[in-house]
Amino acid sequence: MLSSTRYRPYFSYKLWADSEPAYGLESFHCEMKRGFRRIRNQEPLVKALIDTDSNAQVIGHLAQRGVFEFHADPQLLDRSDGVELVADLLQLQQLDPEIAERVTLILERYHAQPILRGKQILILERGDEKLPKPLLLKLQRKQVNFFAVMDCVYIEPDGTIHILDFKTGKSKFDERQAYTYLFAAQHLYPGQPVVASFYNLESQKRSRVIRTSPVQLQRLEIIFAKIAQQLAENSNHHRNNPAAFNLIFQPNPGIQCQHCPFPSICDYAEHHDNTHPED
Ligand code: SF4
Structure with a gap:
């Protein structure tokens, strides 16, 4: 029980x-x-894979943080250098250039069209x-x-x-x-x-x-x-019978392994080039 x-x-x-x-x-x-x-x-190996953020996750977190910073100091939305200032707060220059470029574009678009401006924000x-x-x-x-x-x-x-x-x-x-x-x-x-x-x-x-x-x-x-x-x-069920993992949670290998965090530890993975973890 x-x-x-x-x-x-x-x-x-x-x-x-x-x-x-x-x-x-x-x-x-x-x-x-x-x-x-x-x-x-x-399990350490599984935990490490779960804790590794994919580029998509990193971009999602930084985009949210960017919106937060614009509204923490709304003057940033009026300043012509607002995007650069938020990019500095997010330390984009230290990141992978592809991530930095996409997040900068997100900041520019939000700066041009700040959809929360004037809203009564609770959270x-x-x-x-x-x-x-x-x-x-x-x-x-x-x-x-x-x-x-x-x-x-x-x-x-x-x-x-x-x-x-x-x-x-x-x-x-x-x-x-x-x-x-x-x-x-x-x-x-x-x-x-x-x-x-x-x-x-x-x-x-x-x-x-x-x-x-x-x-x-x-x-x-x-x-x-x-x-x-x-x-x-x-x-x-798994606690009582760990060996039955693949019966309790049946694998379904395929193209989806490409977007799964676990191919490196999964006995059933179909390996493809450019495998990377995802959310
Ligand atoms: S790698 Fe394993 S767990 Fe991930 S989708 Fe493929 S079969 Fe499923």
Whole structure:
């Protein structure tokens, strides 16, 4: 049996993404990746691979930090040298030139079109936070640590709470992330109207504005409880029988190994050139 003092089931958008493929990406889904990331994550080799940020992750963190710095001192948005000053704060000149170039472009675009300007901002993350604090929620009568770290929350002029998630790169907006935030928001901002959306700081594209109904929130609770419980059961199973790792978390090698952090330790990996870790 799992001891409640040792392990409390948890839920996060990333666990959802590791547990169920996004629509249309079913054939690329690998359960074993979830096993490495969620169960074997304290093994030194696995931990080192998880802790190694890919270029995409580094760019995402720096872009968020750039937005944070612009709003920590809003005069930077008015100054013609604002981009250079923020680039200095981010120490871009010390980074890989390709990363520095992409982040500089992001800063220039944000400086030209600062979408948070004039907004009543409640939360704006720096982008370099350590382990986030979970909400302790009861899902389907079970206590669950619920992680929902929001990049930015602001209040619309009509009082609606708007949760905004920043993106970089070419990945599609995954609305499951917005639903995770909207679910958390009913506990963080009870009784208040809440919406969520995405904004890509590189392409300057916005998503649609996403809302939830009470019925959707009930359905989400069932999904979240199931995913948290499934991982708890997998964890228990693996603890009792570590040799069954590949049966509990079945591998699905293929092109997806190229975008997986674990080919160097995975017996089933398909190796390709230019393999690199990803989120
Ligand atoms: S390397 Fe391939 S098979 Fe192994 S965990 Fe990653 S995606 Fe799955």
